Amino acid sequence: MSAGTFAPAPGAAPLARQVLAQAGMETRLLLRNGEQLLLAVVIPLIVLVGAVSAADRIGLSFDDPTVDVLTPGVLALAVMSTAFTSLAIATGFERRYGVLKRLGTTPLSRGALLAGKVGALLIVELLQFVVLGSAGLLLGWSPDVSVVGVVPAVLLGTAAFAGLGMLVAGTLRAEATLAAANLVYLLLLAGGAVVLPASAYGGLGDVVQWLPSGALGEAMRAAFNGEVPAVEMAVLASWAVVGGAAAARWFKWE
Amino acid sequence: MRIDGLVMRYADKTAVDDLSLVVEPHTITAVLGPNGAGKTTTLETCEGYRRPQRGSVRVLGLDPVKDRRALMPRIGVMLQAGGAWSGARTEEMLRHLARLHADPLDTGLLMERLALHECGRTPYRRLSGGQQQRLGLAMALVGRPELVFVDEPTAGLDPQIRRTVWELLEELRADGVTVVLTTHYLEEAERLADRVHIIDHGRLVASGSPLELTRGGTVATIRLVVTQPFPPGAPEALATALGATTELTVLDDLSLQVSGPADGSTLATVARWCEVHEVLPESLTLGQRNLEDVFLELTGREPEVSGS
Incomplete structure (x- = not known):
């Protein structure tokens, strides 16, 4: 071994490279995790195919074709599963296993860490949209896409759920986070007006549309119907501010 | 730093x-x-x-x-x-x-x-x-x-x-x-x-x-291993002969350890005791003070057990 192998040459990588590295790493870990993949793709796919093909038998009927109503809802579910459940579980275990502590003494700043996490969420969501959107199209979905509706709705929905996910992950133990994140996912899937429109919940619909799940579901249905869902986006933005501020205030790194 | x-x-x-x-x-x-x-x-x-x-x-x-x-x-x-x-x-x-x-x-x-x-x-x-x-x-x-x-x-x-x-x-x-x-x-x-x-x-x-x-210690350690089990009463007699300033620990039937002032008299006492009690030493080692002894003296505690 020649002398000077370990001669000091410290320095931080350029910020962009750090963020890309972090986003890439988190994406790979997420896609490699079977349970998270189940939540991200398999369950939404089952919900979509199952509900569309069995709509008549289970008494689902809407003004518009069933697949046109359900596909945007399933895309909203996909955003929720990734930005809330997957993020919370992954971050909870990062706290538990000292990953955040470890990264705390690298050049990676907290801002770059968060940017990396958001990057990973958006990459995974894009993959989900490709898979689930294709499935919808195969089932006969004919969307009328409003780009200025869809993009902000997805971003705001991601921000709202990510803030809440980080709040759960940063305050509960890893096991409790795992349980809570899955439970909330199931409850919102069933009763949160994500997949089914708020109107399907009768009187309860007036309440659930103010939940982040209801707001995102309604926003996606509107945005894939050529509209710009201003009210729902405002609701999501409010949740993002509340969740983000609470997470920033109460998140414990260790 | x-x-x-x-x-x-x-x-x-x-x-x-x-x-x-x-x-x-x-x-x-x-x-x-x-x-x-x-x-x-x-x-x-x-x-x-x-x-x-x-x-x-x-x-x-x-x-x-x-x-x-x-x-x-x-x-x-x-x-x-x-x-x-x-x-x-x-x-x-x-x-x-x-x-x-x-x-x-x-x-x-x-x-x-x-x-x-x-x-x-x-x-x-x-x-x-x-x-x-x-x-x-x-x-x-x-x-x-x-x-x-x-x-x-x-x-x-x-x-x-x-x-x-x-x-x-x-x-x-x-x-x-x-x-x-x-x-x-x-x-x-x-x-x-x-x-x-x-x-x-x-x-x-x-x-x-x-x-x-580790230099300039005041405590020396002598470890003695013998060929036959100690005769009854012999370790007690050694403890008495060494006096209160010295600590004697019987490790088992065949070995004991003495910690005392780092001077020639401790060693002489142990040698005389061997002669009197007809104890045949198999080995006699003089402990060098190491960091462990320093640590014990200063903290009065054993270092942590690894993996704790």
């Missing part, structure tokens, strides 16, 4: 109590102390995880909390446990850390030096404790730091790999890296460290080179 009058208190307990010490550049400095002595709190304050409650900490001339951005690229930290995603593969984890740095070490070389190349594709959760330990060290070194903090670098490693790690730490020093290490193994500190700081109850109780610390 310089710590001045550091005080750290938790709810009802003072973890670090007016601690001051200096770490010279390009040295290996060992921080020793019993469990709960305040070693980890001190180190974590230097690493910027905790804010000093009183006193000041400067690492490479920087404030670890305020100057975090400037300091972090220049230091390497090896945590005692964890620090990796359970699903991340060894090589992938190390590469990730490398990408956060401007001019990292070659990860392949580092893995080879630490015998990690065989488990490059193994997820972290399936690594053995020793492999996780070595990956932790690799992660601390990959950014070519000027100063590394290593917490228990060889705990749970087999002797051969422990020697590899020791050689690596010595090479770091030779290449101009400053190493601050905590360890359970006093022989590790004795072999590696240029300077040893012994901490107890959050205070510095001794500082110096291993030689300075």
